[in-house]
Amino acid sequence: VRQVAPERLHRIDESAQWLRSALRDHGFALFAPEAAACAAGITLCPEKTADAARLGEELERRGFLLNFRSSHLHRRNLIQLSLLGDPPRADLERFLHALREARGALARTAESRPT
Numbered sequence: 001v002r003q004v005a006p007e008r009l010h011r012i013d014e015s016a017q018w019l020r021s022a023l024r025d026h027g028f029a030l031f032a033p034e035a036a037a038c039a040a041g042i043t044l045c046p047e048k049t050a051d052a053a054r055l056g057e058e059l060e061r062r063g064f065l066l067n068f069r070s071s072h073l074h075r076r077n078l079i080q081l082s083l084l085g086d087p088p089r090a091d092l093e094r095f096l097h098a099l100r101e102a103r104g105a106l107a108r109t110a111e112s113r114p115t
Contacts, residue, residue, distance in 0.1 A: 012083050013039040019083070019092050026100055031078060044079040050106065052077045058102040064095055 016039040020030055023044065031043035046052045056068035056079050067073060067080040081095070 008086055009039075012086055015087065015089065015092060016040070016042065016083050018089070019096070022092075022096050023099075026096065028099070040084050041080055041082050044081070046077060046079065046103075048077075050077075050103065052079045054106055055079060055099075055102055058106060059095075059098060062098040062102065064098060 016037070020034065020037060020042060023030060023042070029045040029047075030037070031045050032038065044052075046055055052068050053074060056066050059066055059079075064081075067082070068078070073080060
């Protein structure tokens with residue numbers, strides 16, 4: 001078990017600040033305002049027309065494990081990710097890229113469905 005050293009907590013906090021900022025810059029809404037945000041976890045609010053479960057499943061196919069299946073998240077159409085594992089910046093950048101691609105792919109699928 002890795003110990004929770006102050007340096008690790010600092011890295012997690014910096015990573016969370018960077019990722020929250022990058023998510024907002026790319027048009028993603030976050031559940032918690034910055035002043036109340038927890039560094040260890042980030043909750044995404046997909047667009048009203050997007051299905052968090054479908055987005056979460058698409059991200060799982062791309063190699064990311066997220067929380068979106070619990071009843072309270074499902075009811076609210078939310079996705080949570082954890083930074084407790086202290087992922088490197090490259091993994092966070094890969095997640096952000098995958099999230100943008102998945103959101104676009106699901107939007108294109110929704111647009112191509114007959115109404």
